[in-house]
Amino acid sequence: MTTPRPRFSGPLFEGRSAITLAQLRxxxxVADEGSFSSAAAGLGMSQSSLSEGVRALETALGQAVLLRTRSGVSLTPTGLQVIGYARDALLAVQDLQLAANPARTLSGQLTVATYRSIGQQLLAPALARLHAEHPELHIRVLDAGRDGQGGQRFVSSGEADVGLIEAPDAAGGLLFEVLLHDPYLVVTRTGHPIPLTWAYLKAQPLLLPPLINPANQPVLEFLRSHKALSRNITEVDEDDVILSMVEYGLGITIFPRLGLAGLRPALVAVALPEPLERIIGLVIRPGRAALPHVQALAEAVRTQARQSADSGS
Known part of the structure; x- marks a missing residue:
């Protein structure tokens, strides 16, 4: 006997057409790109067709989801309420397709959120290993610093499949797997007294990325706690420029070890008087850790993290 499908009635459903995945996509x-023209170009479709699809969604909802202005688009209050559900629906379909097709060779796109130093020294070699096994799997890398939460928001919203980031203060319902401990080191010119003292650190001009960057906070708090924070702090946008300034005797800097590959001969990385480290790991939404493409990336990164920890570089 066939079980009858439930029928919904009431003001919410009367006269409304069904919402489709295409409309949500x-x-x-458009929400991600900030304009209809950019979204249409990215999707390879006409702007009029894109606008028609969004209007159909708004008709189905009975509410506008996007506010159109001369400078672009923004989410309406309704749009802000439903964007998370739209992302979840699209992710659920993607995950269903992946789970139903556990092919030996993976394909499609995998998005990873990470920081530059982690990406260069940990993610890049892991992706080389992953590409050798799954050449049809395309990787997109997002700058974790752009989301204001160290990459967490990208993963929570579904914009990234995986985050390779520093341990968050609060997991926010996400899964976090510790991969390695990355110590901070003082970078100075060769010839300076070793081991370093707190008095020496306080006396040196300190060169750091812009202080608004949350990655600076552990270093600043650590130096303050030991009364070793220099009164002369210079903010510099580019890491390479910071290292050049250290090379020319304009100060010292403090970087995590993963950010110091290929240090110039005139520079030396020295341990702090007491250890300070950051914890690097994988952050994934619950329910997605078992997906084949996520598992493949996670295993490649775990292997690289073990090699990095064993080599001490």
Missing amino acids: LFVA
Whole structure:
């Protein structure tokens, strides 16, 4: 006997057409790009077709989801309420397809959020290993610093499949797996007294990325706690420029070890008087850790993290 399907009635459903995944995909694309023209170009479709698809979604919802202005688009209050559900729906379909097709060779796109130093020394070699096994799997890398939460928001919203980031203060319902401990080191010119003292650190001009960067906070708090924070702090946008300034005797800097590959001959990385480290790991939404493409990336990164820890570089 066939079980009858439930029928919904009431003001919420009367006269409304069904919402489609295609409409949700168009809505999310416009929200992410900030304009219909950019979203249409990215999707390879006409702007009029894209606008028609979004209007169909708004008709189905009975509410506008995007506010159109001369400078672009923004989410309406309704749009802000439903964007997370739209992302979840698209992710659920993607995950269903992946789970139903555990092919030996993976394909499609995998998005990873990470920081530059982690990406260069940990993610890049892991991706080389992953590409050798799954050449049809395309990787997109997002700058974790752009989301204001160290990469967490990208993963929570579904914009990234995986985060390779520093341990968050609060997991926010996400899964976090510790991969390695990355110590901070003082970078100075060769010839300076070793081991370093707190008095020496306080006396040196300190060169750091812009202080608004949350990655600076552990270093600043650590130096303050030991009364070793220099009164002369210079903010510099580019890491390479910071290292050049250290090379020319304009101060010292403090970097995590993973950010110091290929240090110039005139520079030396020295341990702090007491250890300070950051914890690097994988952050994944619950329910997605078992997906084949996520598992493949996680295993490649775990292997690289073990090699990095064993080599001490």
